[in-house]
Amino acid sequence: MSMYEPGRHKKDSKKYCRYNQNKGYVVFSAMGSFFIPLTVMLYVYLKIGYVLTSRRQRIVRDAFLFIECTLRGMMYKKKKKTKM
Numbered sequence: 001m002s003m004y005e006p007g008r009h010k011k012d013s014k015k016y017c018r019y020n021q022n023k024g025y026v027v028f029s030a031m032g033s034f035f036i037p038l039t040v041m042l043y044v045y046l047k048i049g050y051v052l053t054s055r056r057q058r059i060v061r062d063a064f065l066f067i068e069c070t071l072r073g074m075m076y077k078k079k080k081k082t083k084m
Helices: 011-015 023-083
Strands: none
Touching: none
């Protein structure tokens, strides 16, 4: 069993264009040209989304800690000045 239809090289076949009717070829062609790249793209986009989300959470957490430490430092300096 081959991928091509029997009789595709006949002289009559040059008059019109025929699509391949072999179901196995059509299924594997669709898988190779559409579904496999689709799954790869979805996987890559999901990984990118995960990385961006984790980086954003880390940036927000670090900014919050920086602000908190800055405010505590200011409060410590105020307490130190009032005790003198």
